[in-house]
Amino acid sequence: xxxxxxxxxxxxxxxxxxxxxxxxxxxxxxxxxxxxxxxxxxxxxxxxxxxxxxxxxxxxxxxxxxxxxxxxxxxxxxxxxxxxxxxxxxxxxxxxxxxxxxxxxxxxxxxxxxxxxxxxxxxxxxxxxxxxxxxxxxxxxxxxxxxxxxxxxxxxxxxxxxxxxxxxxxxxxxxxxxxxxxxxxxxxxxxxxxxxxxx
Amino acid sequence: xxxxxxxxxxxxxxxxxxxxxxxxxxxxxxxxxxxxxxxxxxxxxxxxxxxxxxxxxxxxxxxxxxxxxxxxxxxxxxxxxxxxxxxxxxxxxxxxxxxxxxxxxxxxxxxxxxxxxxxxxxxxxxxxxxxxxxxxxxxxxxxxxxxxxxxxxxxxxxxxxxxxxxxxxxxxxxxxxxxxxxxxxxxxxxxxxxxxxxx
DNA sequence: TATCCACGAACATACGTTCGTTCAATATAT
DNA sequence: ATATATTGAACGAACGTATGTTCGTGGATA
Numbered sequence: 209x210x211x212x213x214x215x216x217x218x219x220x221x222x223x224x225x226x227x228x229x230x231x232x233x234x235x236x237x238x239x240x241x242x243x244x245x246x247x248x249x250x251x252x253x254x255x256x257x258x259x260x261x262x263x264x265x266x267x268x269x270x271x272x273x274x275x276x277x278x279x280x281x282x283x284x285x286x287x288x289x290x291x292x293x294x295x296x297x298x299x300x301x302x303x304x305x306x307x308x309x310x311x312x313x314x315x316x317x318x319x320x321x322x323x324x325x326x327x328x329x330x331x332x333x334x335x336x337x338x339x340x341x342x343x344x345x346x347x348x349x350x351x352x353x354x355x356x357x358x359x360x361x362x363x364x365x366x367x368x369x370x371x372x373x374x375x376x377x378x379x380x381x382x383x384x385x386x387x388x389x390x391x392x393x394x395x396x397x398x399x400x401x402x403x404x405x406x407x
Numbered sequence: 408x409x410x411x412x413x414x415x416x417x418x419x420x421x422x423x424x425x426x427x428x429x430x431x432x433x434x435x436x437x438x439x440x441x442x443x444x445x446x447x448x449x450x451x452x453x454x455x456x457x458x459x460x461x462x463x464x465x466x467x468x469x470x471x472x473x474x475x476x477x478x479x480x481x482x483x484x485x486x487x488x489x490x491x492x493x494x495x496x497x498x499x500x501x502x503x504x505x506x507x508x509x510x511x512x513x514x515x516x517x518x519x520x521x522x523x524x525x526x527x528x529x530x531x532x533x534x535x536x537x538x539x540x541x542x543x544x545x546x547x548x549x550x551x552x553x554x555x556x557x558x559x560x561x562x563x564x565x566x567x568x569x570x571x572x573x574x575x576x577x578x579x580x581x582x583x584x585x586x587x588x589x590x591x592x593x594x595x596x597x598x599x600x601x602x603x604x605x606x
Numbered sequence: 607t608a609t610c611c612a613c614g615a616a617c618a619t620a621c622g623t624t625c626g627t628t629c630a631a632t633a634t635a636t
Numbered sequence: 637a638t639a640t641a642t643t644g645a646a647c648g649a650a651c652g653t654a655t656g657t658t659c660g661t662g663g664a665t666a
Contacts, residue, residue, distance in 0.1 A: 219611075238525065240439040243655060254613045256659085261611090265656065315524050322437065322517035325582055335583065361602065366595035373576025374569055381568065383524055384534065396565035403560065403602045413631070418645075442621060453647045455625085460645090464622065 223261050226251050230272055235315040239269050239323055266329070273320050274333030280340040287344065293351035300348060301375065301401060304341070308379035309389060318380065342368050352405065359406040367404055374400050422460050425450050429471055434514040438468050438522055465528070472519050473532030479539040486543065492550035499547060500574065500600060503540070507578035508588060517579065541567050551604065558605040566603055573599050 229251040233242045244265055248258045262268040283303060290296035307313055324331040345368040352358035360367050378397055382389055389397075428450040432441045443464055447457045461467040482502060489495035506512060523530040544567040551557035559566050577596055581588055588596075 222611085236525070238439070238521065240437070244657085245655080255657090256614065257612045259657070315521070318517070318521035318524055321579065322514070322521045325514050325517055326435070326437065331583065362595040362598045363591075366592070366599075369580065370573055370576070370595070370599045373572050377569070377572025377576060380520065384530065392562075393565070396561040396569070399561045400565075400569045400603055403605070404599060406602065421645085443623085444621080452645095454623090455648065456646045458623070 219261075222253070226253075226258070226261055226268075227271065227275065230268055231275075231312060231316065234269075234272060234319060235312040238319055269323070270329055270333065272316075273323070273330045274337070280337060280344065283341075284344055287348065292357075293348055293355050294357050296348050297352060297401075297405075300345060301371075301398070304372075305375050305379065305389070305394075305397070308376055309382055311383070314379055314383035317376070318383075338372075342372065345371060349405065352407075357407060361406055370404055371401055374404075421452070425452075425457070425460055425467075426470065426474065429467055430474075430511060430515065433468075433471060433518060434511040437518055468522070469528055469532065471515075472523070472529045473536070476532075476536035479536060479543065482540075483543055486547065491556075492547055492554050493556050495547050496551060496600075496604075499544060500570075500597070503571075504574050504578065504588070504593075504596070507575055508581055510582070513578055513582035516575070517582075537571075541571070544570060548604065551606075556606060560605060569603055570600055573603075 226247070230242075230247055233247055233250055236242075237246070244258055245255055247268075248255045251258070262271070283300070286303075287296045287300060290299055308317065320330060320334055324334045342365065346364045349358060349360065349364045349368055353360060353364075374397060378389065378393065382393075425446070429441075429446055432446055432449055435441075436445070443457055444454055446467075447454045450457070461470070482499070485502075486495045486499060489498055507516065519529060519533055523533045541564065545563045548557060548559065548563045548567055552559060552563075573596060577588065577592065581592075
C-alpha cells in the first residue's frame with residue numbers, strides 16, 4: 209500500500225468513512241431499513257460513487273459484520289501481558305463488557321445475530337471471530353485451573369461459552385433499558401462468573 | 408364471541424391461519440424481508456384480503472411479537488403444581504429451553520430482540536412478557552432459598568436474569584450451529600444453573 | 607493520454623397501501 | 637316463507653413511492 213500516492217490515500221480514507229457511517233446507520237436503523245441512498249447522503253457522497261467503493265449492499269453488510277468484531281488480536285496481546293490468570297480474566301470481562309455495552313455495538317450485535325442466523329455469509333465471519341474469543345477465554349480458564357484459581361465442574365469450553373452468555377445477556381438487557389451498567393449489575397455479573405468457575 | 412355464527416368462525420380461523428403463516432415467514436426471512444405479498448401468497452389469500460384482517464404490516468408484526476411469547480400463564484399453573492421448588496426449577500428450565508430451541512422460535516426471538524431494540528411498540532410487549540417470566544423464576548428462587556435448596560450470593564432478580572441468559576445463550580448458539588441440544592450440553596447448562604444458585 | 611473517483615439521472619423492480627367491485631352470509635321487512 | 641337490504645370477506649388492479657443497481661459523463665490525478 210503506497211501511502212505517498214495521493215489518490216490511493218484519499219480513496220482508503222473515503223472507504224474508512226463509508227464503513228464508519230455504515231456502522232452508524234446500520235446500528236440505528238438496521239441492515240434492511242437502511243438504503244444505499246441513506247448511506248450515501250449520510251456520508252456526504254453521491255449514490256453512484258458509493259457503488260465505486262462497494263459493489264453491492266450485501267458486500268457492504270458482509271464487511272461490517274466481520275469488521276464489527278472485538279479486535280481479538282489486540283485483546284490476546286493485552287491478556288498475555290497480564291501478571292496472573294485472575295487478572296487476565298478480570299480484564300477480559302471488563303473489556304468485553306465495555307465493547308458489548310457500547311450503544312452502537314449492542315444494536316449492531318443483535319442485528320448481526322439475527323442476520324447471521326439466516327445468512328451463511330454473515331454467519332461465517334461472526335462465528336470465526338466468536339471462536340477466537342472463546343479460545344482466548346478457554347486458555348485463561350485452563351491457566352486459572354492450573355493456578356488453583358478455579359475448579360471447573362464442566363468442560364472449559366462450555367464454561368467459557370456460559371461466561372460469554374452472561375456478559376452478552378447483561379449487555380442486551382441494558383440496551384433494552386437504554387442504560388449503562390450500574391455498580392450493582394457489574395458486581396452481580398462478577399459474582400455469577402466467579403460461581404461458574406468455582407472460584 | 409358467537410361461534411354458532413358461521414361468518415365469525417371462519418373469520419377467526421382465517422386470522423389464525425394468517426398469524427401462523429406470518430410466524431413462519433417472519434422466522435424464515437425476517438420481518439423486513441417478508442413482504443405483504445409474500446404473506447398473502449403463502450397463506451393462499453389475496454393481497455387485498457390480507458388488509459381486511461390486518462390494517463398494516465406493523466400491526467401484524469406487533470401481534471406476532473407479543474403472541475410469540477411463552478405462554479406464561481400456563482407455565483405458572485404448571486409450576487404451582489410442582490411438589491418441590493427443586494422440581495419447579497427443573498421444569499422451568501426444561502420448558503423454557505424447549506421453547507427457545509424450537510427452530511422457528513430461535514430465529515423469531517432474535518428478530519424480535521433486534522427489532523425491539525429500536526421499535527418501542529415491539530419492545531413493550533416483549534418486555535412485559537419477559538418480566539412475567541422473570542417474576543416466576545424469582546419466586547422459585549425464593550422458595551428454593553426458604554427450603555435451603557439454594558444459597559444466593561446475589562439479588563434473586565439478578566440470579567434469575569442470569570439463568571435466563573444461560574438458557575437463551577445456549578439456544579442461540581444451537582440455532583447458529585443448526586443443532587439440537589446434546590445430553591452434554593444440557594448437563595453443562597444444569598451445572599451452570601446449579602452453580603449460579605449455589606446448590 | 608489514460609486512469610479512476612465522483613456525480614446524478616435513469617431503470618426496472620418491489621414495496622405498502624388503497625380502491626372499486628363481486629359475492630355469499632346475515633338481518634330485516636313483507 | 638319469501639323478498640329485500642346490509643354486511644363484510646375476498647379479490648386483483650392500480651397508485652405512489654422507495655429500492656438496488658447501472659450508465660454516461662465530467663474532471664482531477666498519474
